[in-house]
Amino acid sequence: MTFANxxxxxxxxxxxxxxxxxxxxxxxxxxxxxxxxRFAPGFISARLHRSLDGxxxxxxxxxxxxxDYEAMRADPAPLPYLQQALAIAKFEPGMYEVxxxxxxxx
Amino acid sequence: MTFANxxxxxxxxxxxxxxxxxxxxxxxxxxxxxxxxRFAPGFISARLHRSLDGxxxxxxxxxxxxxDYEAMRADPAPLPYLQQALAIAKFEPGMYEVxxxxxxxx
Numbered sequence: 160m161t162f163a164n165x166x167x168x169x170x171x172x173x174x175x176x177x178x179x180x181x182x183x184x185x186x187x188x189x190x191x192x193x194x195x196x197r198f199a200p201g202f203i204s205a206r207l208h209r210s211l212d213g214x215x216x217x218x219x220x221x222x223x224x225x226x227d228y229e230a231m232r233a234d235p236a237p238l239p240y241l242q243q244a245l246a247i248a249k250f251e252p253g254m255y256e257v258x259x260x261x262x263x264x265x
Numbered sequence: 266m267t268f269a270n271x272x273x274x275x276x277x278x279x280x281x282x283x284x285x286x287x288x289x290x291x292x293x294x295x296x297x298x299x300x301x302x303r304f305a306p307g308f309i310s311a312r313l314h315r316s317l318d319g320x321x322x323x324x325x326x327x328x329x330x331x332x333d334y335e336a337m338r339a340d341p342a343p344l345p346y347l348q349q350a351l352a353i354a355k356f357e358p359g360m361y362e363v364x365x366x367x368x369x370x371x
Contacts, residue, residue: 169314171323173279173359189365198370208275208361211331215359217277219325220367225317253279253321255314259295261326264304 167203169255170220170228174248178213184248185209185216191240192218199234201227216248225254273309275361276326276334280354284319290354291315291322297346298324305340307333322354331360 176184185207192205201223208217222228231237244250282290291313298311307329314323328334337343350356 168317171277171279171314171325173277173357185364192365192367197367202369204369205367206363207365207367208277208359209364211274211360211362215361217359217361219277251279253314253323254317255321255323256317257312258291258315259298259313261298261303261311261313263308263310 166256168222168225168228169257171253171255172218173251174216175214176216176248180247181209181213181216184244187240187244188216188218191237195237196231199231272362274328274331274334275363277359277361278324279357280322281320282322282354286353287315287319287322290350293346293350294322294324297343301343302337305337
């Protein structure tokens, strides 16, 4: 991986969870983001989603660079929330670039 | 026309692929969306992403309702593209509601 690229990076992190634990997982991720992650250098925006079938919670976030995101992941402040989240969920991370956007056709 | 009781729904569809096939998968999904999906009733917007490690392609899309999205999935027009995509990729769909948005802290 290179850190030379200054394009924004999109993180799409999918957590798989038992439906009984979905609400608690939403609260843990919301609290981690509200109290800690959004203050990190390079954080641009994030949106948290709950799957209608109860089995997933997905965070969609944009960061200034992969280096900024990785610096936040190395910060101990959000770690307690993430450790609680990983006790009840399976975490599948993804680091992306946007390759296309689509508007409604007429 | 709007349906006051229908909340928008977010589709986050993660495709897993061999890195050698990632670019072809991007092209198939972009073509399906450009030529067909975005003309479907209830399509609001979509953004296509390529993972930096080469192993995933993820479509993030918003629709007026689950019924509109399911009507598009039942339409034969985009099917040839999706069948070609599924020949080279594993598809993990997710249907979500947004539960929170986060702005940078100061």
